Amino acid sequence: MKSIFPLMAIGLELAMIILFHLFVHYESQEITPHHNTSTSTKEKFFELYPLFQDVHVMIFIGFGLLMTFLEKYGFSGVGINLIIAALGLQWGTFVQGILHSWGKKIHIDIKSMINADFSTATVLISFGAVLGKTSPTQMLIMTIIEIAIFAGNEFLVAEIFKASDIGASMTIHAFGAYFGLAVAGVLYRSGLRRGHANEQSVYRSDLFAMIGTLFLWVFWPSFNSAIADTEEGQYRAIVNTYFSLAACVLTAYAFSSLVGHYGKLDMVHIQNATLAGGVAVGTCADMEIKPYGSMIIGSIAGIISVIGFKFLTPLFASKLRIQDTCGVHNLHGLPGVLGGLASIVAVAMGVSDKSTMAMQAAALGSSIGTAIFGGLITGAILKLPIWDQPPDENCYDDSVYWEVQYILKYLTRTVK
Numbered sequence: 050m051k052s053i054f055p056l057m058a059i060g061l062e063l064a065m066i067i068l069f070h071l072f073v074h075y076e077s078q079e080i081t082p083h084h085n086t087s088t089s090t091k092e093k094f095f096e097l098y099p100l101f102q103d104v105h106v107m108i109f110i111g112f113g114l115l116m117t118f119l120e121k122y123g124f125s126g127v128g129i130n131l132i133i134a135a136l137g138l139q140w141g142t143f144v145q146g147i148l149h150s151w152g153k154k155i156h157i158d159i160k161s162m163i164n165a166d167f168s169t170a171t172v173l174i175s176f177g178a179v180l181g182k183t184s185p186t187q188m189l190i191m192t193i194i195e196i197a198i199f200a201g202n203e204f205l206v207a208e209i210f211k212a213s214d215i216g217a218s219m220t221i222h223a224f225g226a227y228f229g230l231a232v233a234g235v236l237y238r239s240g241l242r243r244g245h246a247n248e249q250s251v252y253r254s255d256l257f258a259m260i261g262t263l264f265l266w267v268f269w270p271s272f273n274s275a276i277a278d279t280e281e282g283q284y285r286a287i288v289n290t291y292f293s294l295a296a297c298v299l300t301a302y303a304f305s306s307l308v309g310h311y312g313k314l315d316m317v318h319i320q321n322a323t324l325a326g327g328v329a330v331g332t333c334a335d336m337e338i339k340p341y342g343s344m345i346i347g348s349i350a351g352i353i354s355v356i357g358f359k360f361l362t363p364l365f366a367s368k369l370r371i372q373d374t375c376g377v378h379n380l381h382g383l384p385g386v387l388g389g390l391a392s393i394v395a396v397a398m399g400v401s402d403k404s405t406m407a408m409q410a411a412a413l414g415s416s417i418g419t420a421i422f423g424g425l426i427t428g429a430i431l432k433l434p435i436w437d438q439p440p441d442e443n444c445y446d447d448s449v450y451w452e453v454q455y456i457l458k459y460l461t462r463t464v465k
Contacts, residue, residue, distance in 0.1 A: 053437055054186045058132070061189060065139045072143065076156045090158070097159045103271030104166045106264060108134050112173045114261025115320065116375070118250045122181050123257065124447040129188055133176060134169045137192050141168030144200040149208075163275045167221055171199045174225030175424070177375030178233040181248065181445035182241070184437045191427055195228055198423035205415055212412035213396075213404040215286055216273030216331020218388025219416040226382030227417050230371050231424025235432055237370045240441035247445035248374070255316045262320045269294055269327035273334040282335035289334045290327055293347030297326025300351035308359045315358075321380040322354035328384035332392040332409075336401040346391050350384045357383050389413035 076090060109131065116126030142165040146155030155161070172192045183191075203220045206212050214220050241248075250258070274286035301322035306312045326347030338346075357379030365371040365378065393409045395401055443449045 053435075054184070054189075057186055057189055061136060061193070065136075065143070068143050069139070073146065073155045073157060076158045094159045097163070097275065100271045100275040101159055101163050101166070103268040104163055104275055107268050107272060108166050108169055108173065111261050111265035111268065112170070114264065115258050116177065116180060117261070118254050118258035118317075118320065118375075119181060119247065119445050120249055120251045120254050121247050122445045122447055123254060124451045124453070125185075126180065128451070129185055130173060130176070132185065133172050133188055133192050134166075136189060137169030137172050137196055138162075138165040140193060141165040141196050141200070144168070144197055145203070148200055148204045160276055167217060168196045168199055168203075171195060171221050171225040171228070174222065174377050174381050175229030175232060177377040178226070178229030178371075178373050179236060180374040182233075182236060182238060182372070182374070182439070183431065184439060185450060187431045187436045187438065190431060190436065191232065194427045194430070195225075195423065198228075198419060199224060202416055202419040205419075206412040210408045210411050210415070211404060212408045213336070213392065213401060214332045214412060215277055215282070216290070216327075216334040216388070218328055218331035218385045218392075219413050221385075222328045222331065222381040223385030223389065223413070224416045224420040226377045226380075226385060226420075228420040228424040228427070229377050230365075230373060230382070231421045232428040232431065233373060234369070234371045235425060235428025237372065238441055238444070241372060241444065242366070245441075245444055250316075255320070258320050259316065262324060265324055266294060266327070269324070273327065273331050277335050285337065286334035288340060289330050289336075289338060289343035292340045293326040293330035293343040293350070294324070295326075296344035296347035297329075297351035298323045300348045301325070301355055304352050304355040308355065317376070318355045318358055321376060322351050322358065325350035325354035325380055325384040328381055329387045329391065331385075332388040333395045333401070336392070336395050336403075338391075338395055338400055342395075346387070350387055353383050353387065354379045386413065386417070389416075 113127040113130040116130055117123040119126065142157070142161060143155065145164055145168060146161060150156075172195050175191065175195060176188060199220070202224060206214060206220050270287045270290040273290040274283045277283035277286050301318060302314065305314045305318035305322070309315050329350035330343050330346045333346075334343075358376050361378065362373055362376050365373055389409065389412065392404075393406050393413075396404055396406050396409055439446070439449045447453050
């Protein structure tokens with residue numbers, strides 16, 4: 050940690066600076082070669098800037114706080130989230146820009162900035178599957194590899210298959226979840242099969258994580274509508290996401306009570322399953338599925354997410370040797386698949402003519418298949434014993450990579 054992490058961080062940033070120097074330019078340099086102001090371009094930029102801000106808040110604050118639920122891993126949850134996002138938005142800008150410009154110069158506009166944040170979200174989802182068991186160095190490596198693979202799959206889905214996935218249920222959520230699960234499977238730690246003393250939350254840490262949930266829940270309509278092609282599509286995406294999220298909350302609370310001890314609510318379910326409606330409705334958010342249709346999708350998403358947390362997460366750990374720390378399969382994987390299936394049904398019902406059933410199915414299959422394959426390769430690379438991985442006994446503990454003396458002194462003083 051004393052040398053490899055800072056050297057890698059500095060080296061990657063130097064690489065980003067060089068790549069941006071060679072390939073990345075302001076949008077106005079291409080649109081206005083004589084340096085005249087393009088009013089329509091600037092108007093479009095500032096028109097979408099509020100949506101970009103919403104997405105940015107989700108990435109840096111929403112995801113960051115949601116990762117703080119572990120008692121002794123709050124610094125790493127929110128801190129590593131920050132460095133992943135900072136590296137990811139730079140690398141995502143370059144990789145997606147090169148692909149979509151067909152190797153030509155990359156000109157930055159507001160949608161490219163939003164898409165860069167989207168690419169970062171993919172890694173943050175995968176980060177949740179390995180939270181507490183990896184080093185910051187490993188996460189930098191995973192960020193570079195995963196965003197490159199994500200960009201390739203996104204290009205395949207959007208440009209080759211011509212599939213519709215406006216809220217990225219398939220290309221971001223399902224992809225990020227199954228990529229993370231594949232990495233977690235390769236990095237399986239037999240010493241953690243019975244759990245770990247640090248793998249627990251306390252009242253304070255759960256409260257911080259719940260604040261992250263609220264940030265994500267409030268801004269999710271912006272996430273699903275930010276890059277819609279038309280105003281009408283953007284309007285539908287906002288409305289559909291709004292009602293899908295609301296319906297999801299009711300079913301998530303209901304099923305958390307149904308499967309809980311003595312009918313009590315589980316904060317893990319509430320922190321995560323209440324967001325599943327936003328994930329699930331994403332692919333068909335801009336389609337004319339009607340508000341009640343979005344509510345059906347959200348209701349189902351809340352149910353399957355809670356069931357996943359209650360039954361599938363323990364099963365994955367004991368039978369499939371996949372230790373999913375944050376339960377990303379239940380919040381992003383299952384609802385992402387549901388979103389892909391919902392889009393196939395929606396196209397079959399004729400509510401959208403932007404794609405075909407075959408192309409939607411191909412997009413879902415490609416996203417899951419590419420994610421698993423890429424995750425297995427990435428996991429094999431991260432498993433090399435040179436990346437300063439924490440030993441089993443120090444997993445889920447900030448003190449391995451952070452200065453925490455003040456916290457320890459404060460806790461000791463409180464106990465006394």
